[in-house]
Amino acid sequence: MKVVVLCGGLGTRLREETEFRPKPMVDIGGRPILWHIMKLYAHSGYREFVLCLGYRGNMIKEYFLNYEAMNSDFTISLGRDSRVEHNNVHGEQDFKVTLADTGPSTMTGGRVKRVEKYIDGDTFLMTYGDGLSDIDIEHLIQFHKRHGKLATVTTVVPTSRFGIVDINNDGRVLQFVEKPRTESRVSAGFFVFQRDIFKYLGSDDCILEREPMERLAAEGELMAYEHNGFFYAMDTYREYEYLNDIWNKNQAPWKVW
Numbered sequence: 001m002k003v004v005v006l007c008g009g010l011g012t013r014l015r016e017e018t019e020f021r022p023k024p025m026v027d028i029g030g031r032p033i034l035w036h037i038m039k040l041y042a043h044s045g046y047r048e049f050v051l052c053l054g055y056r057g058n059m060i061k062e063y064f065l066n067y068e069a070m071n072s073d074f075t076i077s078l079g080r081d082s083r084v085e086h087n088n089v090h091g092e093q094d095f096k097v098t099l100a101d102t103g104p105s106t107m108t109g110g111r112v113k114r115v116e117k118y119i120d121g122d123t124f125l126m127t128y129g130d131g132l133s134d135i136d137i138e139h140l141i142q143f144h145k146r147h148g149k150l151a152t153v154t155t156v157v158p159t160s161r162f163g164i165v166d167i168n169n170d171g172r173v174l175q176f177v178e179k180p181r182t183e184s185r186v187s188a189g190f191f192v193f194q195r196d197i198f199k200y201l202g203s204d205d206c207i208l209e210r211e212p213m214e215r216l217a218a219e220g221e222l223m224a225y226e227h228n229g230f231f232y233a234m235d236t237y238r239e240y241e242y243l244n245d246i247w248n249k250n251q252a253p254w255k256v257w
Contacts (some may be wrong), residue, residue, distance in 0.1 A: 003124070006111055007024040009055060033132065040135075043257040046125060050115050054111070058082065065099075074092060123144070128233075133190065134256060142169050151192070152222075154227050155188060155224045185226065190227070
């Protein structure tokens with residue numbers, strides 16, 4: 001079962017880090033956030049990835065082209081018979097990564113549609129290249145198989161970015177709650193799709209989260225997997241700092257490997 005990761009967005013709200021590199025290449029603890037996402041899936045045995053590249057996608061290609069050299073000791077023989085021997089192994093020995101250019105301005109649904117040719121099974125996984133979680137991938141897949149629908153989206157209860165102020169008619173504050181958890185659930189990515197999802201996707205301007213998802217929901221083909229553990233999307237510099245802080249303190253919930 002392959003894992004599709006959307007890696008093509010501009011990351012405009014994290015401009016301090018993404019002006020010169022794509023958001024999936026922004027480091028958490030010295031490794032790109034993309035690496036952390038891939039390690040989560042690999043922990044459950046899913047090591048075949050299709051990366052949908054866009055903005056500064058060449059940097060992601062260069063990262064994987066140089067991966068062996070940058071993550072191993074090696075001996076290089078120079079001259080006409082030049083060769084490189086890698087002297088040790090790393091934890092990503094059996095990863096298989098397809099790097100697919102899906103256009104600099106293609107929308108999310110269009111990016112998934114463009115990699116249809118690389119999906120050779122009936123079921124595949126998909127997520128965004130900027131969200132970390134301690135989700136149990138196997139439980140997610142089992143949930144998807146049990147309900148038998150075309151699509152599963154993982155949902156979480158978010159924490160409000162703002163304090164909530166309860167005010168009476170006279171303007172007196174009755175209650176102040178700093179960044180409470182809301183009642184509604186939101187999408188966290190970590191999708192499971194049947195191959196027929198491609199019938200719902202259009203051209204490059206297709207936004208997965210709009211017409212395709214709305215249509216799937218209207219037809220009763222979209223189910224929600226409720227995740228109540230850790231989830232954090234890296235959209236701003238403050239969130240980037242938070243993720244690095246808990247990683248450096250060895251308190252990262254997503255490090256399940």
